[in-house]
Amino acid sequence: MAVDQLDTRILRLLLEQPRTSVREYARILGVARGTLQARLDRLERDGVITGTAPTLSPAALGHPVLAFVHIEVTQGHLADVGDDLAGVPEIIEAYSITGGGDLLARVAARDAGHLEDIVQQLNRLPGVVRTRTEVALRERVPHRVLPLVEAIGRAAAERR
Structure with a gap:
């Protein structure tokens, strides 16, 4: 699936501010709510966005x-x-x-x-x-996808 610059901005917001409303995301991005919702629906349908559950810590749950x-x-x-x-x-x-x-x-x-x-x-x-x-002794790089998303966004911008 091709991810463009707007998709990259959307994904960044989802990762950085996961509890924000769709209306607020649209305001921050400067796009219509319908445009944002259509993008979110496509990203989910294409399997880019795979869930909206919170990230839990096994260590905090007593399994360090x-x-x-x-x-x-x-x-x-x-x-x-x-x-x-x-x-x-x-x-x-x-x-x-x-x-x-x-x-x-x-x-x-x-x-x-x-x-x-x-x-x-x-x-x-x-x-x-x-x-x-x-x-594992110590986590050195926590689970992350934002750097990958940003690299894909930069590559998409360079192709334009």
Whole structure:
């Protein structure tokens, strides 16, 4: 999907001021409310905007230990193991990957002992061959998309 400069400005506002009304966004951007709403609808329909839920902190919810678990899976069982991962509440997200392992799961735990329990639970899943766990020490770059949005906006402006 092509994102133009107005889309970039809209996305920036959504990221920087997520609780602002559509009317206020339109005023800030200097566009008609209908124009803004049409853009928002298109960005949602095209999958650029995927939700409006708040961002929650696992640490503030009592799960300050963040780990990345590489999971090696028996050939032919990737989908089944992936489905099983969805049943583990401490798994925040999981991806199929290339390289050292077949799946990579981001896990939030209360403490080291809880993390060990989660990893042992993963090791017991049918189709899991082995796991390798890496504990995050400190967040260096928080989850973000605004720099990417801005780079796409600049590229769109240069193409014009």
